[in-house]
Structure formats: C-alpha cells, structure tokens
Amino acid sequence: MTRVLEFSRRYPTVALTVTVGLVALLAFFALPGSGPTVARVLVTTFALVVAAQQGWGMVQDARRGQWGLDVLALVAILSTLAVGEHWASLVIVLMLTGGEALEDYAENRARDELTTLLSRAPRSAHLVLGEGSVLDVAVDDVTVGQLLLVKPGEMVPVDAVLVDEAADFDESSTTGESLPVVRHRGDTVLSGAVNGSTAVTVRATATAAGSQYQQIVALVEGAAESRAPFVRLADRYAVPFTLVALAIAGAAWAITGDPVRFAEVLVVATPCPLLIAAPVSFIAGMSRAAKNGVIVKDGGTLERLARVRTAAFDKTGTLTHGEPRVSRVLPEGRTADELLALVASAERLSSHVLAQAIVDEATGRGLDLSTDVTVDDLPGRGLRAHVDGRLVVVGSYDLVAETSADVLRPELVPGEMSVMVGVDGRYAGTVTLSDEIRADAATTVSRLRASGVEHVVVLTGDAQATADAVAGEVGIDDVRAARLPQGKVDAVAGLTGRPVMMVGDGINDAPVLAVADVGVAMGARGASAASESADVVVLVDEISRVADAVAISRRTVRIALQSIGLGIGLSLVLMVLAAFGAIPAIVGAGLQEVVDLVAILNALRALGGPVGETSGAARVRSTRPTASGEVEQRRDALV
Known part of the structure; x- marks a missing residue:
C-alpha cells in the first residue's frame, strides 16, 4: 500500500487515469441501464481534459521552436472520441501518462552506475587524536596532514597515504578494478577506495574538495544532467513521421469511407520510443x-x-608511464644486484626522481639496502657516499671520471638516460633509465x-x-x-x-x-x-x-539508432495493419504499449555487452613490483 501511495504522489496523472478507468468499469457493470452512458461520459470528459492539457503544452513548445510527436497522440485521442471509441482513448491517455513513469524507470535503470557513485560519497571521517582517541568529523572539515582511521568496509574519505605497513582496498568504484589492490606504507590511497578487513590509519594529502572521489562526483553530476544533441535528432523525426502517419490515416479513411480507420491508424502512431529510447541508450x-x-x-x-x-x-x-624506470643494469666486476644495491643505498634518502626509480627497482628485487651511509650531495652532478665504508660515486660521466678510471659510455637508445657508478676509485658500471612504454x-x-x-x-x-x-x-x-x-x-x-x-x-x-x-x-x-x-x-x-x-x-549510438528504427518500423507496420482494419482501436492502443516496452528494453542493452579486449588480465594487483611476475621477467631482461 505504501508503494502505491508513493507512486500516486510521484505520478498523479497516471494514478488519476487508472482511477477513472476503474470507476468507469465499475459504473459500466454496476449500474443497470445507465452504466454504459455514465462510463462513456466519465471517460470522454477525462480524455478531453487531458487532450486540452496536451494541446496547451504543444502550443508552449511551438513558441519555443520545438515540435514533438505529441500531436499524434492528441489527434488520436480526439479521433477515437469522435468515432465513439472512448475506451481506446482512455488507453491512449494511459499510454501518454504512463510513458513518464516508464521513462523514469528506464533512465533510473540506465543511471545505476552513475547514481551508485553519487550515493556512496563519503560524508564523515574518523579523525585520530592524541592518545589513540577518535573523533568523527564532517569530511569537508578534514585538512591536509591529519591522521584518519578507516574501519573495515569503510570508504577512504579523502586522498591520503597509508601509514600502516600494508592493507588491501577495493577500488572498483573509482577505477573499475574488480579485484582488491594491495597498498603499502607510503602508497597513495585515493578517496573512494573501500578498506578491507582490518582497520588502517592514513594521512590526508588533500581536502575533500580536492580529492579524487569528490572530483568524480562532480563529473558524474554533470554527466547525469546532460542531454545529447543526438537525442534531439530523434525529435527531428517527429515532423516527417507525423506527416506519414496522418497520410496513412487519411488514405485509409478516404479509401474506405470509414472514419474509424483514421482513428485506428493514429492509435498505433504514437511512437514514444522515438522520444524515450534514444536518451535511455545514452x-x-x-x-x-x-x-x-x-x-x-x-x-x-x-x-x-x-x-x-x-x-x-x-x-x-x-x-x-610518465616516470623513469630502470631499464638496464650494466655492471663491471660485480653482479647486477650488487651494483644496484650499492647505488640504491647511496640514493636511498634522495628525493630526486631518478634516485627514487633506482631505489624502487632495488626494493622490487628484494635487495637489502645498507643504512650505514653518509652522503655528500652534488647538485646537478650526482653524489658521493660512503656505504659500509666504501666510497660510491653516482652521477654524470664527468663526475665519475674524476675519481674512477676506464669509465665506459654505454650506447643509449632514444629516450634513455644513464647514471654512472664508481666504487673505491674504479668504474663499477652503469644504470640506465627510461620512461617505459x-x-x-x-x-x-x-x-x-x-x-x-x-x-x-x-x-x-x-x-x-x-x-x-x-x-x-x-x-x-x-x-x-x-x-x-x-x-x-x-x-x-x-x-x-x-x-x-x-x-x-x-x-x-x-x-x-x-x-x-x-x-x-x-x-x-x-x-x-x-x-x-x-x-x-x-x-x-x-x-x-x-x-x-x-x-x-x-555500441551505444548503434543501439540508439536501432531503438529509433525499431520504434518507427513497428509503428509503421501497425499503422498499415490498422489501415486495413486488422487492428481495432482498443487492441492497437495496447500493442503500442508493447512497442514502447520493446524499444526501451532494446535501449537498455547499452548497459552491457563487450567492449573489446579489456585490460583486466594484465592489471597489476599490487603497487609493489614483487607482487607481479612481470617484474621478475623484467629483472631477467635487465641483467
């Protein structure tokens, strides 16, 4: 009962149409003698009121330079009333008013993924205070640098970095990745990611307004309100379709001399799919x-x-990828791992982008980095470091050549850069880096x-x-x-x-x-x-x-065109059949509802279907290279 009342409040005209129909049927059967007359008067009056509303709406649209297909529905209502087919006119009214509810259902079904993103937007965050206490605050009040607690199953409220050792997150709402993604300490965790089974602590790196999920929400809100120019293309079919429908109806009347044929043709010439299917597809x-x-x-x-x-x-x-990665390790007098461990140990505390790439490669290989390191940074040239008592020089050819003999210049491919290495006064090798494709x-x-x-x-x-x-x-x-x-x-x-x-x-x-x-x-x-x-x-x-x-x-545009063609094609077939008297008005009105449903269901096909070769099989499940066999393959190639 609650759903019925809610539906009635949302679609009062539909509810009123159904009520009028039920009352008319009750009068038809319950009032001996006068029942049919009462039912006819009630239905006719109601249909005329709806026709007047439709007519006024058409006038307003015409003033704005818009021309739609409602003229066919209006003429169909009036013509069925004129030939005494008042029950058919009521079905047409129900079709028109029910079309709004049907369109809402179809659009809501089509918007599922968009509205899910909107509805799940974080509203609050758990702010970590001193001594382990937690205070719930509005997500808009979170500032950069604050520690936040994210409980199991909760969404990360703002962009942040992970403070704990490791955690897994469901990022499907923002990236489409269906499998959990492992993040490690210091990794970026974007807002919208859902925490796994253990509570974790993160440090905010952006406010709510500047975070990924809120930006997505803003994009989605704009997308949800859009109306494609292509959809208006469907409206442009209105004039030729209307003229064709009126021509078929007029010809049927003229040839047979029966005005009922005119009404029967127009009953099936109200192609709501033309107006609904295209936007639903998009x-x-x-x-x-x-x-x-x-x-x-x-x-x-x-x-x-x-x-x-x-x-x-x-x-x-x-x-x-937009960031340098180690492409080759070319050692002299030692293994590639030994050279890489020395260089990464020397570069470990550097913020330089090349240094970070070398450290990441060493970490990815599982190499142990020394902590017994002192570093003398030489801006623009490289650095000198003492690693476990050994002098390690890392940087340009000129810098390494100052202290090391027999420095070799490797042949570089376009886009590749080199980092020379000297150890204890001898050339130790080269690490090359490139922005990988x-x-x-x-x-x-x-x-x-x-x-x-x-x-x-x-x-x-x-x-x-x-x-x-x-x-x-x-x-x-x-x-x-x-x-x-x-x-x-x-x-x-x-x-x-x-x-x-x-x-x-x-x-x-x-x-x-x-x-x-x-x-x-x-x-x-x-x-x-x-x-x-x-x-x-x-x-x-x-x-x-x-x-x-x-x-x-x-695929979406193809389905939209198919839906438009389906609506027009089925309506034309029904019009021809009606012109030959094969479809009574009341039956035609019901068939038109079936046409509407078929076209909309076809439009909803745009929700699914293949998209070609998806990248899912190649996705890396962890931000740490050791979690993927791909890195082991790269390792073999590097050495």
Whole structure:
C-alpha cells in the first residue's frame, strides 16, 4: 500500500487515469441501464481534459521552436472520441501518462552506475587524536596532514597515504578494478577506495574538495544532467513521421469511407520510443563507461566519441608511464644486484626522481639496502657516499671520471638516460633509465584503428628521436615532436579528419584537450587541470580504457539508432495493419504499449555487452613490483 501511495504522489496523472478507468468499469457493470452512458461520459470528459492539457503544452513548445510527436497522440485521442471509441482513448491517455513513469524507470535503470557513485560519497571521517582517541568529523572539515582511521568496509574519505605497513582496498568504484589492490606504507590511497578487513590509519594529502572521489562526483553530476544533441535528432523525426502517419490515416479513411480507420491508424502512431529510447541508450552507455572506469561528461561527448576519425596522443604519461624506470643494469666486476644495491643505498634518502626509480627497482628485487651511509650531495652532478665504508660515486660521466678510471659510455637508445657508478676509485658500471612504454599502448592503437579511427598521431614536446622511438613501438607513423602547448593546439586545429580525439595527462595538455572535439584526460594521477578541461576522464591508469570508451560509445549510438528504427518500423507496420482494419482501436492502443516496452528494453542493452579486449588480465594487483611476475621477467631482461 505504501508503494502505491508513493507512486500516486510521484505520478498523479497516471494514478488519476487508472482511477477513472476503474470507476468507469465499475459504473459500466454496476449500474443497470445507465452504466454504459455514465462510463462513456466519465471517460470522454477525462480524455478531453487531458487532450486540452496536451494541446496547451504543444502550443508552449511551438513558441519555443520545438515540435514533438505529441500531436499524434492528441489527434488520436480526439479521433477515437469522435468515432465513439472512448475506451481506446482512455488507453491512449494511459499510454501518454504512463510513458513518464516508464521513462523514469528506464533512465533510473540506465543511471545505476552513475547514481551508485553519487550515493556512496563519503560524508564523515574518523579523525585520530592524541592518545589513540577518535573523533568523527564532517569530511569537508578534514585538512591536509591529519591522521584518519578507516574501519573495515569503510570508504577512504579523502586522498591520503597509508601509514600502516600494508592493507588491501577495493577500488572498483573509482577505477573499475574488480579485484582488491594491495597498498603499502607510503602508497597513495585515493578517496573512494573501500578498506578491507582490518582497520588502517592514513594521512590526508588533500581536502575533500580536492580529492579524487569528490572530483568524480562532480563529473558524474554533470554527466547525469546532460542531454545529447543526438537525442534531439530523434525529435527531428517527429515532423516527417507525423506527416506519414496522418497520410496513412487519411488514405485509409478516404479509401474506405470509414472514419474509424483514421482513428485506428493514429492509435498505433504514437511512437514514444522515438522520444524515450534514444536518451535511455545514452544514459545507459555513460553508465557502462563509468563502470569501466571512464567518466563521459555529457551525452554530446558520447555521440562525438562514437564518430572519432582521428586520435592524437601525448607521449609522456599517456603512451608511456610518465616516470623513469630502470631499464638496464650494466655492471663491471660485480653482479647486477650488487651494483644496484650499492647505488640504491647511496640514493636511498634522495628525493630526486631518478634516485627514487633506482631505489624502487632495488626494493622490487628484494635487495637489502645498507643504512650505514653518509652522503655528500652534488647538485646537478650526482653524489658521493660512503656505504659500509666504501666510497660510491653516482652521477654524470664527468663526475665519475674524476675519481674512477676506464669509465665506459654505454650506447643509449632514444629516450634513455644513464647514471654512472664508481666504487673505491674504479668504474663499477652503469644504470640506465627510461620512461617505459605502456604495455597496452600498441594494442590500444590497433583497437582504435580496427574500430574505424583512420588517423593516429603523436603530439609531444619531447625531442623528435625520442618521440619517433616510442611511436614506432606502438605503431604510430605520424609524429609531431618538440611542440609546446600552443603548438599542440595548432596541430589539432589543423587535423582534417574530424572529430579529433586528443588524449593527454598533464597540466600542459589542458589547452589542447579543451580545443579537441573530444578531450580525454588520463586522470588516475589527479591531474586536475587536464581533467577539468577534458570531455572524458579515465579514472584508472590504463590507456586501454580509451579504446574501451570508443567501443562503448559506438555500441551505444548503434543501439540508439536501432531503438529509433525499431520504434518507427513497428509503428509503421501497425499503422498499415490498422489501415486495413486488422487492428481495432482498443487492441492497437495496447500493442503500442508493447512497442514502447520493446524499444526501451532494446535501449537498455547499452548497459552491457563487450567492449573489446579489456585490460583486466594484465592489471597489476599490487603497487609493489614483487607482487607481479612481470617484474621478475623484467629483472631477467635487465641483467
């Protein structure tokens, strides 16, 4: 009973239509003699009131320059009343008023993934005070640096770093990763991640407003309110469809001389699928993308994404990981692990990005680093350190050559850099580093080409040789290097195959993402400037999600077109049958409801389906290299 009352409050016209129908049926059977007349008068009066409301709404729409399909419903109501088919007119009224409820259901079903993100947004946080006490505070009151307790099963309220030794988190709500991800002390834990089975302590690195999950919520709120230009395309079918329907109805009346045929044709010529199925498809597609770790900001973007003919990629952080990693260890007179352990011990306390990469590699190999270290930092050149009593010099060729003999210069590939090492006055080897190409970059490019993208280009500020090397590895032959932000903007403006999709990740990519037909930001690292200027934000650090987004958008548009075609096609078939007298008005009204349902169910197919080669099989489950066999393979290759 409660649900009935709630439904009645939300959809009063539907409830009133059902009530009028029940009262009319009761009068028809309960009042001897006068029952049919009472029922006819009641239904006719109610239908005329609804028709008047529809007519006034049409006038208001016409003043705004909008022309819809409601004119067919209005004419159908009036024509059925004129020929005495008052029960059919009531079914048409129910179809019109019930369409709102049906559309709400379909849209709510399609929005599931989007609304789930919104509803789960953290509201409070457990602030850790002195002596282990905890105070619950509003998430908006959390400041950077505060210690927070995250209980089992709770969502991390703000972006933070893990204070405890290790913990596992469910990041599916933000990245789409279905398996728990292991984080270790000092690792970043983004807001929105759900803690596992043990309470953990984290230290806030951002406020709520600046955290990943709140930014996602803002994107989702914008996406949920969007209406695609493509949806208005469905509205443009209204005029020709209306004219065709009126022509068929008029011809049936003229040929048979029976005005009932006119009414019967128009009863089945009220294609709500034309108005409902397209927006439902788009909302479902956006929800599908969100489930896959991609936020599409509006329906118009989804439509443009489906038509992309040119894809442009930034190099650093997009086709590559965007951070240096050890590529080779070239020892002299010792093993690779021994050399790496010495260098990492010397670099352990350095904040330099290259030093951190070397330490990460050593840690990933499980090497023990010495703590008996004193360091003399030489800015711009390297460092001298005493590690367990041994003099270790790490840095440039010139620095190491000052104290070590026979220093060798290794042959470097484009994009690779070297760190020379001397130990106790002798050359000990070289560690090379490079910004590694993403494992899924080449597959992503090939998938885009297979889906219909005709032209793929690299736009980067890096040197031509480095850019050419990366592009060659991933299968791109158009490389435009040494481009500053304005140069990237000019390059995108000059591309002829439209729409153009630009994929980038950094602050310097924000201008070109804004001018591209579709700007895609690799937003997993919280590059807010890029994310805010982009139309699409990839929430997980996998470039394959770009190809997934294109696949989802193309499938969504295809389903939307199918739904529109299905609605029009079935309505035309029913109109022809009605013109020959095969479908009575009351039956036709019911069949039209079936057509509505079929078209909407077809539109909801955009919620599922394949997206191509997903990257799930290749995902790393832990932020520590030792958790993946991939690192062991890399280790073999390095030495």
